[in-house]
Amino acid sequence: xxxxxxxxxxGVSKRFGAVQALTDVELEVHAGEVVALVGDNGAGKSTLVxxxxxxxxxxEGVIEWEGRAVxxxxxxxxxxxxxxxxxxxxxxxxxxxxxxxxYLGRELRKRGVLDEVEMERRSRDLLDQLSxxxxxxxxxxxxxxxxxxxxxxxxxxxxxxxxxxxLDEPTAALGVEQTAQVLDLVERLRERGHAVILISxxxxxxxxxxxxxxxxxxxxxxxxxxxxxxxxxxxxxAITGATDNAVTRRAARSTKEVQK
Amino acid sequence: MSLDKTSTPPEDHTPQDAVVENPEAAAGTVTAVDPRxxxxxxxxxxxxxxxxxxxxxxxxxxxxVIIGLAVIWIIFQxxxxxxxxxxxxxxxxxxxxxxGMIAVGIVFVLLLGEIDLSVGSVSGVAGASYAxxxxxxxxxxxxxxxxxxxxxxxxxxxxxxxxxxxGVPAFAVTLxxxxxxxxxxxxxxxxxxxxxxxxxxxxxxxxxxxFSDVAAAYGLALVATVLFFLSSYFGNRRREAAGVPSxxxxxxxxRTVLLAIVSFAAAAVYNQYKGLPLAVVIFLAMLVITDFAxxxxxxxxxxxALGGSVEASRRAGINIxxxxxxxxxxxGTFAAIGGLMMAxxxxxxxxxxxxxxxxxxxxxxxxxxxxxxxxxxxRTWNALLGVLVIVSIQYGLALEGIASPVQxxxxxGVLLATVVIDAITRKTQKxxxxx
Numbered sequence: 009x010x011x012x013x014x015x016x017x018x019g020v021s022k023r024f025g026a027v028q029a030l031t032d033v034e035l036e037v038h039a040g041e042v043v044a045l046v047g048d049n050g051a052g053k054s055t056l057v058x059x060x061x062x063x064x065x066x067x068e069g070v071i072e073w074e075g076r077a078v079x080x081x082x083x084x085x086x087x088x089x090x091x092x093x094x095x096x097x098x099x100x101x102x103x104x105x106x107x108x109x110x111y112l113g114r115e116l117r118k119r120g121v122l123d124e125v126e127m128e129r130r131s132r133d134l135l136d137q138l139s140x141x142x143x144x145x146x147x148x149x150x151x152x153x154x155x156x157x158x159x160x161x162x163x164x165x166x167x168x169x170x171x172x173x174x175l176d177e178p179t180a181a182l183g184v185e186q187t188a189q190v191l192d193l194v195e196r197l198r199e200r201g202h203a204v205i206l207i208s209x210x211x212x213x214x215x216x217x218x219x220x221x222x223x224x225x226x227x228x229x230x231x232x233x234x235x236x237x238x239x240x241x242x243x244x245x246a247i248t249g250a251t252d253n254a255v256t257r258r259a260a261r262s263t264k265e266v267q268k
Numbered sequence: 269m270s271l272d273k274t275s276t277p278p279e280d281h282t283p284q285d286a287v288v289e290n291p292e293a294a295a296g297t298v299t300a301v302d303p304r305x306x307x308x309x310x311x312x313x314x315x316x317x318x319x320x321x322x323x324x325x326x327x328x329x330x331x332x333v334i335i336g337l338a339v340i341w342i343i344f345q346x347x348x349x350x351x352x353x354x355x356x357x358x359x360x361x362x363x364x365x366x367x368g369m370i371a372v373g374i375v376f377v378l379l380l381g382e383i384d385l386s387v388g389s390v391s392g393v394a395g396a397s398y399a400x401x402x403x404x405x406x407x408x409x410x411x412x413x414x415x416x417x418x419x420x421x422x423x424x425x426x427x428x429x430x431x432x433x434x435g436v437p438a439f440a441v442t443l444x445x446x447x448x449x450x451x452x453x454x455x456x457x458x459x460x461x462x463x464x465x466x467x468x469x470x471x472x473x474x475x476x477x478x479f480s481d482v483a484a485a486y487g488l489a490l491v492a493t494v495l496f497f498l499s500s501y502f503g504n505r506r507r508e509a510a511g512v513p514s515x516x517x518x519x520x521x522x523r524t525v526l527l528a529i530v531s532f533a534a535a536a537v538y539n540q541y542k543g544l545p546l547a548v549v550i551f552l553a554m555l556v557i558t559d560f561a562x563x564x565x566x567x568x569x570x571x572x573a574l575g576g577s578v579e580a581s582r583r584a585g586i587n588i589x590x591x592x593x594x595x596x597x598x599x600g601t602f603a604a605i606g607g608l609m610m611a612x613x614x615x616x617x618x619x620x621x622x623x624x625x626x627x628x629x630x631x632x633x634x635x636x637x638x639x640x641x642x643x644x645x646x647r648t649w650n651a652l653l654g655v656l657v658i659v660s661i662q663y664g665l666a667l668e669g670i671a672s673p674v675q676x677x678x679x680x681g682v683l684l685a686t687v688v689i690d691a692i693t694r695k696t697q698k699x700x701x702x703x
Contacts, residue, residue, distance in 0.1 A: 095583075097579070098580075099577060099579050099580035099583045099584075100577065100580055101572070101573045101576030101577045101580050101581070101644070102576050102577065102644070103572060103575060103576040103643075103644035103645055104569075104572055104573060104576055104644075108569060108572075108573075109580075112569070112573055112580065112581070112584040112586075113573075113581075113584030113585040113586055114584075114585075115566045115569055117566060120565065121564050121565060122564050122565060122566060122569065124564075125503075125506050125507050125510045125512060126510070128507075128510075128512045129510045129511065129512050132512065144513075146513075
């Protein structure tokens with residue numbers, strides 16, 4: 009792992025009117041590292057991701073990209089740096105085939121005409137490299153399952169060879185088998201040396217693929233944990249913010265009942 | 269899991285298929301040919317399997333409309349043996365060009381999932397503009413022709429502007445356009461109401477000129493067949509060289525032979541009558557150009573993308589407003605070309621132009637031909653098939669001496685049957701995981 013993080017946030021703050029969405033948030037992601045970003049609803053995960061992706065410019069603080077401070081004010085800035093974001097709604101065109109979706113908006117052309125052969129060849133290469141298995145690259149997205157659509161959306165983000173990939177809840181609404189496919193893909197991204205930020209509510213997924221877990225609570229950092237050496241309970245108590253809360257009370261109740 | 273299981277040929281099942289729901293994750297190794305249904309076997313047998321699978325899955329394409337057209341022709345031929353004569357077929361094909369051109373524009377708009385109700389009125393404006401410019405103001409025919417078509421382009425772009433930039437629903441904008449442009453046409457025609465065109469003039473020639481030389485029709489058929497074969501053949505060679513799946517040579521040959529049969533049969537029919545009609549040549553050229561633009565250029569891909577998902581298009585960096593405005597401009601342009609064709613047919617511009625059932629016929633033609641009303645699916649060739657059905661019905665009933673009330677009811681019935689087939693195939697496609 010390199011010493012300089014690919015992306016580092018230093019004291020990032022963001023306000024929306026009267027709401028302080030993010031306060032002094034710190035985050036570091038290295039190449040070949042999967043950082044899970046967890047937190048309860050309203051903790052600021054989505055806002056943080058959107059500041060990195062250039063949707064919301066930050067109010068205070070510094071975004072460092074490979075060690076130097078950069079301005080990320082528009083989505084194009086983020087893309088230019090090499091940040092790819094896969095949002096929860098995948099935004100694929102159902103009526104267009106896999107190749108067309110992968111290259112949508114950046115079609116390869118040869119003398120002004122779409123170069124379908126080259127796009128298809130490169131799509132197959134890319135999907136092979138990521139070990140993504142879909143029935144054919146020439147079937148419309150409508151024919152694919154939810155998990156297959158998710159991997160196509162992730163593969164689409166890989167076309168620009170990004171250094172950092174942000175995945176927003178990639179396994180939400182997926183079945184067991186499909187979740188496994190997506191997690192496999194996340195591991196492959198890490199093997200290829202991409203830095204990955206993974207937003208998830210699912211602790212099992214986080215434990216399965218993440219190297220580090222960054223917890224956000226009420227717009228502030230609430231600890232960064234090493235996944236291998238941290239228990240799920242510790243992470244959950246960091247998410248909920250205290251030892252006395254609904255989750256611990258419930259846990260305590262159930263132990264009492266067991267004792268009875 | 270929406271993968272199509274039902275139509276899987278049994279022999280394509282691997283053991284994994286039987287055990288797990290989602291074989292691609294379980295079968296860890298990467299193989300060149302995926303063992304499942306959607307990858308076609310090489311060779312002609314594979315093509316047949318693919319075709320049967322598509323039919324079962326409700327991926328009917330143009331098949332229903334071609335069958336429907338055959339049924340319509342057989343019925344009218346059995347009622348009146350004059351129906352399938354060279355003269356009648358030739359007249360049908362010339363008469364359909366006006367509505368067909370308008371339907372081509374409608375296909376573009378339907379691909380976005382929108383509708384353009386103004387095309388009838390805009391077509392009337394184009395005919396009237398040409399008549400006023402040439403007859404009343406004595407402008408040169410070519411200049412007047414270009415200006416009249418541009419009037420349609422501008423009108424369409426204006427509708428597109430209000431739809432894309434202001435956010436008014438296309439239905440409402442083009443309904444306003446329907447009224448406005450009809451009024452505009454009546455205004456420029458003035459008190460006289462009808463302006464007759466020079467029967468030897470440029471626009472009159474559009475539908476009255478025939479290439480009487482026998483070689484013209486056969487030559488066009490030959491050129492089309494050879495070009496089709498060469499482009500398919502070399503396209504497949506390139507795909508093979510790049511190592512991506514290609515069509516077997518047998519399929520290319522089959523398609524070429526089918527095209528050759530249709531085009532030489534049409535050429536033979538034309539040559540028995542007055543020869544190859546200029547209007548049909550222009551129509552076919554427009555279909556080839558628009559089909560190419562939609563399926564082989566980045567612009568066409570944007571149109572399909574917008575019909576599939578506006579949000580996905582926006583995120584992909586597509587200039588949505590530009591595509592929307594341009595599509596309505598194209599619709600207006602083809603409406604104008606269609607209007608000139610219809611003015612040419614009667615060699616006059618009159619107050620009735622662009623009204624009546626023209627708008628509905630143009631939309632019906634696009635839909636009957638197989639363009640989806642919900643956006644994102646369709647080809648401009650659909651306009652040809654659809655308009656052929658509609659005009660065939662009109663001519664067949666006219667030969668029987670059946671009046672227009674019955675014609676309307678029958679055309680309405682055909683349109684209903686088409687959308688019913690469309691709805692049913694969409695359902696079948698959903699259950700088969702293809703929609």
